[in-house]
Amino acid sequence: MEYKGRLTYAKGTYVEFVVAPNQQVDFGDILVVEGKNGDHFYVRAYDFKVKSRWSGVSNVGYLMSKLDESGQVTNQEELDFYLGGNHTVKIGMAEQLCYADGHGTLFNPKTCPDFFCEVRGLSANDTELLSEIKGDLELGFLKSGRDILELPVGIYGSKAITEHIGIFGTTGSGKSNLVKVLAGSVIDNASYGLLIFDVHNEYYRDLAKHPHIGERLKVYNTNPKADYASRLIIDYSAVGPDDITACATFSEPQLDALYKLSAVWQENWMRDVLAYDTADIIDDLNASTGQKFQQRTISKIKSVCWNLKQELNIGDDAVSTVSDMVTDLEHGKVVLIELKDISPLAEQALSTLLSQRLLQAYANKIKEERLTAKPVLIVLEEAHRFLGKKEHANNNVFAKLVSEARKFNLGLCVVDQQPRLLADKVLSQLNTLFILGLASKADRNKLEAMCRKDILQQRNEIKNLDCGEMIVATNYMRFAAPVKVHKFEDFIGRSC
Numbered sequence: 001m002e003y004k005g006r007l008t009y010a011k012g013t014y015v016e017f018v019v020a021p022n023q024q025v026d027f028g029d030i031l032v033v034e035g036k037n038g039d040h041f042y043v044r045a046y047d048f049k050v051k052s053r054w055s056g057v058s059n060v061g062y063l064m065s066k067l068d069e070s071g072q073v074t075n076q077e078e079l080d081f082y083l084g085g086n087h088t089v090k091i092g093m094a095e096q097l098c099y100a101d102g103h104g105t106l107f108n109p110k111t112c113p114d115f116f117c118e119v120r121g122l123s124a125n126d127t128e129l130l131s132e133i134k135g136d137l138e139l140g141f142l143k144s145g146r147d148i149l150e151l152p153v154g155i156y157g158s159k160a161i162t163e164h165i166g167i168f169g170t171t172g173s174g175k176s177n178l179v180k181v182l183a184g185s186v187i188d189n190a191s192y193g194l195l196i197f198d199v200h201n202e203y204y205r206d207l208a209k210h211p212h213i214g215e216r217l218k219v220y221n222t223n224p225k226a227d228y229a230s231r232l233i234i235d236y237s238a239v240g241p242d243d244i245t246a247c248a249t250f251s252e253p254q255l256d257a258l259y260k261l262s263a264v265w266q267e268n269w270m271r272d273v274l275a276y277d278t279a280d281i282i283d284d285l286n287a288s289t290g291q292k293f294q295q296r297t298i299s300k301i302k303s304v305c306w307n308l309k310q311e312l313n314i315g316d317d318a319v320s321t322v323s324d325m326v327t328d329l330e331h332g333k334v335v336l337i338e339l340k341d342i343s344p345l346a347e348q349a350l351s352t353l354l355s356q357r358l359l360q361a362y363a364n365k366i367k368e369e370r371l372t373a374k375p376v377l378i379v380l381e382e383a384h385r386f387l388g389k390k391e392h393a394n395n396n397v398f399a400k401l402v403s404e405a406r407k408f409n410l411g412l413c414v415v416d417q418q419p420r421l422l423a424d425k426v427l428s429q430l431n432t433l434f435i436l437g438l439a440s441k442a443d444r445n446k447l448e449a450m451c452r453k454d455i456l457q458q459r460n461e462i463k464n465l466d467c468g469e470m471i472v473a474t475n476y477m478r479f480a481a482p483v484k485v486h487k488f489e490d491f492i493g494r495s496c
């Protein structure tokens, strides 16, 4: 335990301490004030001031007279004599984060420490604090100022997953690496399912290095080129009209026709749309609804359906990726859906369709089934494409997931480089935030405005985050923690 100094002032949750000679304390350091009864006060240093008995104007003038006319030191020894000893002190200013009583129970601040109590660095013995921030899905090590402490930080999946997660950072800040580390921890833990929509097909190559992927990772690709991935196949009955509307813009009459078609033909409406001539479809709809749709309207629907059928292997197959995927996730596996080689429209339809089916499967569970099915986190990259202000208003499946998923044991992990593009309603529902480096002030301001107050206190730190560094803020933790995320390769190297 590193001795750092002594407490010199306390008021409410604010404390000041004198930094011991030769000790280093940085902005953002988390320190411990030893109380008198075996209790501890955890504080975070956020500012400093230097005080000296020489600080007064006349004293500064006297010191200046020891310098030559250009302000240079002429006699270092003499100056050291004046400045040395206890004449000059560095005062750290800190805010109390939480309090541990003599029995090791953690509380929000209860009281303030006494004068001249010892201040020291965090150590592995500070178990009451460390167990709260450790979680069961490890992500990195606690950072304290410029040091990385070998104290693991993570999240408790059972608390965080269904309360939704946001991962925000500029390109190159380490978002993908963080998702890989999260996936690695989910694989190790085996108590949660993780569904990752892999927009760049970037995850398998690294995840493959994990020792347990054989039984715990499943990869799907619509057109697999290597045998690690299974072919993604979808049966007609799994496709609903919402999946089609998610991927293209339709006019009012087109939307009307689409929903009528699915209402009239039910489960296999898409197969029939593709099988029948436009004229026959118009007649059939006319017979059952009395509406006469235009040829253009039906052709557009047919064309979108045809494209999707080709790209997403939609057909009459008995095996369907959808039910396999749901089963894998229920059993706590990581499922990767590789999307790089399909068109943006098909990608949106597929992400919507799979998420919709997963939501349905979980919503339809009876109570007993719900106890055994693992909580599932859906990772959605470039999330503003689905949850931007306009998209959210359409109440698509991701908007539904944000507002309803929690009661079904599902959660959304929103990954984005520009959080300001997300709908406010989405941001306000994210109860765990992983904030990586954000270059744009507008994005940082948005997060500060939408999120909890403790992020504001760390505004300076957030501004200066390097690649792979983040601030973790989650609703069950008493304070936001600065973290150096593990580099994926090093992390799995350590655990096996």
Ligand SMILES: Nc1ncnc2c1ncn2[C@@H]1O[C@H](COP(=O)(O)OP(=O)(O)O)[C@@H](O)[C@H]1O
Binding pocket: 169, 170, 171, 172, 173, 174, 175, 176, 177, 178, 467, 468, 469, 484, 485, 486, 487, 488
């Ligand atoms: N925690 C980390 N420790 C060390 N290097 C990292 C870390 N996170 C990311 N990197 C490196 O930074 C680069 C960009 O990371 P990446 O995760 O792809 O960023 P993003 O997805 O935000 O664009 C990668 O080369 C990666 O190896």
Ligand SMILES: [Mg+2]
Binding pocket: 175, 176, 177
């Ligand atoms: Mg990335």
